[in-house]
Amino acid sequence: MKITTIGLDIAKRFFHVVCCNDQGRLVSKKMLSRAQVLTFFQNHPSCLVALEACATSHYWAREIQKCGHKVKLIPPQHVKAFLIGNKNDYNDALAIAVAAKQHHIKSVGIKSIEQQDNQAQHKARELAVRQRTALCNQIRGLIAEYGIILNQGVNNIRKNIPLMLDDETKPLSGAFKTILRQLQVQLNALDTCIEAYGKLIVETVKTNDICQRVQTIPGFGPMVSSAYFNEVGNGSNYQRGRDVSASLGIVPRQHSSGGKDTLLGISKRGNSYLRCLLIQGAKAVVSRANTKNDKLSQWINRLVQTRGHNRACVAYANKMARMAWAITVSGEEYSPV
CATH class of the missing domain: 1.10.287 (Helix Hairpins)
Structure with missing residues (x-):
């Protein structure tokens, strides 16, 4: 039977591999030592290899990609839902393989x-x-x-x-x-x-072109732009700017039912370090907006008057993340309206 998906449970010394066909059925499984991992994938026909996004996963993802495979990093919290039976390394690998086939689960970008x-x-x-x-x-x-x-x-x-x-x-x-x-x-x-x-x-x-262009946005300095590049990279893992702000937890948390939409405070998901830096950068811009008269400052000042200073800071941090993604993928610089 043709193997289309491989679930790999990584560790320090012993790795567990589960091979599945296009119907999701288990074909084979085996344990590999650290030295055997790359040899196994070099000799295996190209397929989808799924790993849990955890320690050393980015290294292994890059190395397995070099062997000609497509690699997906699955967030650990989504893998847990597909774990059936007792927890062991083979069941973990199988859960990773099953989660990788779910189209609604978004994968983690592989860091360079x-x-x-x-x-x-x-x-x-x-x-x-x-x-x-x-x-x-x-x-x-x-x-x-x-x-x-x-x-x-x-x-x-x-x-x-x-x-x-x-x-x-x-x-x-x-x-x-x-x-x-x-x-x-x-x-x-x-x-x-x-x-x-x-x-x-x-x-x-x-020396980083993306960071230099992102710094043209008000609120982005060297620290914020560098942290943004570490998380988002070239932006290819996101379809739109809203996905970036949602992944960083600077969008409202939703709790809707029965056709009634309820929006709460920000979700605070994702990278808390970058979220903190974005909000700090936004605070610097918001605190000086009342001395300026451009369209961005006018928008910020209206928010401060209607929603308060802190909400205005978070709203602008959200806008910063979206503008940064647009600049990253377009190759352009920020142009004030």
């Missing part, structure tokens, strides 16, 4: 090496920011035990640590000051790290 390089920069910077926040909270907590309460904020802590180390009137022991100096060194190192990652992102954006 360039996208993954850019994403690594953002992930490393995001990690350093989280570590700095945790360190600042730790410093505030330790100092509070000596009766000194510091206000929140990294800048406030940077400013106050040297003052406390030099002030002999503060109730800090010599042993604690030694610890505080070491924590100050850690804080400075994280600041240097974050600054270096930021400069690296800016330099990378300068």
Whole structure:
């Protein structure tokens, strides 16, 4: 029987393959070691190979594509619905194969090496920011035990640590000051790290044509355009701009029944990091719209008056995502109306 679909359950060492025919019936299944995976697909006739969109899936998708197969990455939450019986690796692979044949399930775009390089920069910077926040909270907590309460904020802590180390009137022991100096060194190192990652992102954006064109849209800077490219790429995985904004969770959540449409707050699905950056960029534009008189600013000002500042920010973030997709696929730059 001709095999048309292969479900592949990936792991670190042992991979499980399920082969199905055009009617969805199971033809064969087998377990492969990591070294055997590419050899198996190189020797197999071209077909649809489905993987779950999880860790290392983009790497394997690219490598399997090189073997001449069509590859689909299925979101894990959609695979779960097709799992029948007990959970094991073969049943997982079969559920992936069945989910891949459902036309209403949208697949995840396969990231290029360039996208993954850019994403690594953002992930490393995001990690350093989280570590700095945790360190600042730790410093505030330790100092509070000596009766000194510091206000929140990294800048406030940077400013106050040297003052406390030099002030002999503060109730800090010599042993604690030694610890505080070491924590100050850690804080400075994280600041240097974050600054270096930021400069690296800016330099990378300068050589990326899509990021350069997207930055012509008000609200897009190097950070936002780079994160957008990491998620959307060349936009070929989306049919329209509305699909991009929906995938990022900046559209209303729907709960309709009986012919009555009910729209709630935004769905907050998808990439929360990019959604956060888009809304931050939108806030910068909305806060300055009242000083301008172009059509975009007039639209924003009307929204602020009728719906409030925060809703206007989210609405413009939605528009930013849609405009960015249009610019990405058209090869043009933003042109104010």
